[in-house]
Amino acid sequence: MNFVTKIQHITFILVIPFFLLWAQDSFKEQFQLAKNFYAKENYFDAITELKRLLFFDNEEKYLFEANDLVGQCYKQGGKFSDAIRYFTLAEINAKYPERIYKEKIEIVRVNILRRTTQSAFRILNSLETDNRFKDKIDDINYWRGWAYIFSDDWENAAATFAKIDSAYQLQKLTEKVNNELYSVGFAKAISYIIPGAGQIYTGEYLSGFISLGWNVLWGYYTVKAFAADRIFDGVMIANFLFLRFYRGNLQNAENFAEEKNLEISNEALRYLQNEYDGLKP
Amino acid sequence: MKFPIYLCVLELFASILLAQEKQIDFNSEKNIKKFADYLFCDKDYLRAAEEYQKLNGYEGNDTIIFKTGLSYLFIGDYSTSIDNFSNISSLSPFYENSKLERMKAQFLMNDYFGMRSFYNNNFPEDDSLSDRANRLFTFSYLITEDRLPQKEKFLLPFNSIEKEKISSFYDWKNDPPYKSSALAGILSAIVPGSGKIYTGDISDGIFSFLVTGVFTFLAYDNFRAGHDTRAWIFTGLAAFFYGGNVYGSIAAAQIYNAKITFEFNKGLNVFLESNNYFVPVYEFCN
Structure with missing residues (x-):
C-alpha cells in the first residue's frame, strides 16, 4: 500500500463518524423547527415543539435555550405568568452569569408589562448588589426607569434615565411627561x-x-x-x-x-x- | 498492509451507536403517546388532545379517545368532548364513565334538557354508575326553573353527607328569600326610606327619610313664611328626592334579589366542583 492510499484510508475512517453524527442530531433539528415557528409568530406550535424537545432531552442540553424560548412565546402570547415560570426555569438551568442575568432581566421585563413593578424593583435591586453584574449598572437602571414608567412615577423615571448617557431620549420624554402632569x-x-x-x-x-x-x-x-x-x-x-x-x-x-x-x-x-x-x- | 476493513466496520458501528443517542423520532407513535400523556398530566390539555389525535389508530383506542374527551372537557370545548365520549364503544371499560362524562359536559354547557334525556335513555338502574348519574340528573333541577319533585324523592339519590347541603339548596330553591320590589316601592311611597329598610339598606333608608323630610319641611316652612321662590325650589328638591327614594327602593329590592341568586348559584358551583360533578376521579397520572 502506497502512501497516497494510506492517506485515503485514514481520511475515510476519520470522516465516517462526522457525517453520521452531524447528520442525525434530531434534537438540534427539533429546536430549529421550534425556532422557525417562533420566527413565524406561530407561538402555540413553537411551545408544543419546545415542550416536546424538553420532554425527550434526557441529556438536558436544551434546558436553558428551550425554556427561554418557551418563555418568549408565552410573553408574546400575553401569558405573563407562564412566561415568568419558564424564564425562571431557564434561569435555574443557566450555567453562566451572563445567562442568569439575561433571564432575570426577562423576568423583570414581564413584571413591568404586567405592572407587578414591585417584583421588578426587587429583582433589579438584587442584581445591582450582585458583584457579578457590576458592569451592568446602566442596563439595570434602564429597566428600573421603565419600571418607574409603568408605576406611573415619571419623576423617578426621569431621574433614573438621567444616570444613563445613552437614554437621553427617554430622559427627555419622561421629564416632559412629568412636567405636564397635573398636581x-x-x-x-x-x-x-x-x-x-x-x-x-x-x-x-x-x-x-x-x-x-x-x-x-x-x-x-x-x-x-x-x-x-x-x-x-x-x-x-x-x-x-x-x-x-x-x-x-x-x-x-x-x-x-x-x-x-x-x-x-x-x-x-x-x-x-x-x-x-x-x-x- | 491491507485496508483495515474490520476497523472501518467497528468504527461505523460505534458511530451509529453514538449517533442514535442524538437521534430520536419525535413523531413515532410511542413518542407521541408518551409526550401526550406528559402534557395531559401537566394539565396542558389542548396540546395533549392534539397529540392524542395525531396517533394512528386513534379512533380504535378507547383510552386515548377517553383522555382526549377529558382534555376537551377540561378546556371547556364541550361539544368536541361529547363527540369523543360518544365514540367510545359499548364494549370498552370506559363506556360507563364516558356516558357520565358526557352528562357532565352537557351539564356544563347548560344543556340540562339534553342531559336529562340522555340520562333517561342511557342509564338503566343496574348500570354501575347510575347512582352518580342520577345525582347529577337530580341536581340539575336546582338550576333550571322546572318544578322540583317532592323533597324526600329529591334527596333520595344523595348520600348522607351530601343530603344536608342539598336539603338547604332545595329549601332555598323552593322558597327563595327574595324581597318584593313592588312592596319596597309601595313602602317607600308611604314612608320615605322604609322600602330601603325593608331590603336591608338601613342607613340608606334613614338618610332617604331625613333628606325627603327636611326638604318637605323647608318647602312647607317657606310657603308659610311667604318665600315662594325658595319654597318652590325646596318643593322641587323634595319631589326629586321622594321620587328617587321610591325608585331607589325598587332598585334596592332588585339588587338584593340578584345578590341572593348570585350567592345561591355560587354555592351550587362550589358544591359541584368540590364533588367533581359526581364524577369519579381518574388515576391516569399516578
Whole structure:
C-alpha cells in the first residue's frame, strides 16, 4: 500500500463518524423547527415543539435555550405568568452569569408589562448588589426607569434615565411627561379656597364655573338664612346643599386631575409603544 | 498492509451507536403517546388532545379517545368532548364513565334538557354508575326553573353527607328569600326610606327619610313664611328626592334579589366542583 492510499484510508475512517453524527442530531433539528415557528409568530406550535424537545432531552442540553424560548412565546402570547415560570426555569438551568442575568432581566421585563413593578424593583435591586453584574449598572437602571414608567412615577423615571448617557431620549420624554402632569393635591387645595378653581386648573373651564355658581348660590342662601335668623333653614341648606356641592367640587377637582394625568401617561405610553426604537419591556 | 476493513466496520458501528443517542423520532407513535400523556398530566390539555389525535389508530383506542374527551372537557370545548365520549364503544371499560362524562359536559354547557334525556335513555338502574348519574340528573333541577319533585324523592339519590347541603339548596330553591320590589316601592311611597329598610339598606333608608323630610319641611316652612321662590325650589328638591327614594327602593329590592341568586348559584358551583360533578376521579397520572 502506497502512501497516497494510506492517506485515503485514514481520511475515510476519520470522516465516517462526522457525517453520521452531524447528520442525525434530531434534537438540534427539533429546536430549529421550534425556532422557525417562533420566527413565524406561530407561538402555540413553537411551545408544543419546545415542550416536546424538553420532554425527550434526557441529556438536558436544551434546558436553558428551550425554556427561554418557551418563555418568549408565552410573553408574546400575553401569558405573563407562564412566561415568568419558564424564564425562571431557564434561569435555574443557566450555567453562566451572563445567562442568569439575561433571564432575570426577562423576568423583570414581564413584571413591568404586567405592572407587578414591585417584583421588578426587587429583582433589579438584587442584581445591582450582585458583584457579578457590576458592569451592568446602566442596563439595570434602564429597566428600573421603565419600571418607574409603568408605576406611573415619571419623576423617578426621569431621574433614573438621567444616570444613563445613552437614554437621553427617554430622559427627555419622561421629564416632559412629568412636567405636564397635573398636581392632584394642588387641584384639591385650590378648590378648597375657591370652589371650581381645581377644575379650571385642569382645563375644565365649564365644569369649574358651574361648580363655582352652585357653591355661590347655596352659600348665598345659607348666609341669607342665618342673617334672617332662620337657623334651621340655614343649617339644612348648608348641610344638604352648600356642603354637598362644596364636597362635590373637591371630588371633581381630584377626579379631573387624575383623569388628565391618565390621558397624559397613556399618550406617552402610546408614543413609546409605536415610535420609540430602543429596547422596550 | 491491507485496508483495515474490520476497523472501518467497528468504527461505523460505534458511530451509529453514538449517533442514535442524538437521534430520536419525535413523531413515532410511542413518542407521541408518551409526550401526550406528559402534557395531559401537566394539565396542558389542548396540546395533549392534539397529540392524542395525531396517533394512528386513534379512533380504535378507547383510552386515548377517553383522555382526549377529558382534555376537551377540561378546556371547556364541550361539544368536541361529547363527540369523543360518544365514540367510545359499548364494549370498552370506559363506556360507563364516558356516558357520565358526557352528562357532565352537557351539564356544563347548560344543556340540562339534553342531559336529562340522555340520562333517561342511557342509564338503566343496574348500570354501575347510575347512582352518580342520577345525582347529577337530580341536581340539575336546582338550576333550571322546572318544578322540583317532592323533597324526600329529591334527596333520595344523595348520600348522607351530601343530603344536608342539598336539603338547604332545595329549601332555598323552593322558597327563595327574595324581597318584593313592588312592596319596597309601595313602602317607600308611604314612608320615605322604609322600602330601603325593608331590603336591608338601613342607613340608606334613614338618610332617604331625613333628606325627603327636611326638604318637605323647608318647602312647607317657606310657603308659610311667604318665600315662594325658595319654597318652590325646596318643593322641587323634595319631589326629586321622594321620587328617587321610591325608585331607589325598587332598585334596592332588585339588587338584593340578584345578590341572593348570585350567592345561591355560587354555592351550587362550589358544591359541584368540590364533588367533581359526581364524577369519579381518574388515576391516569399516578
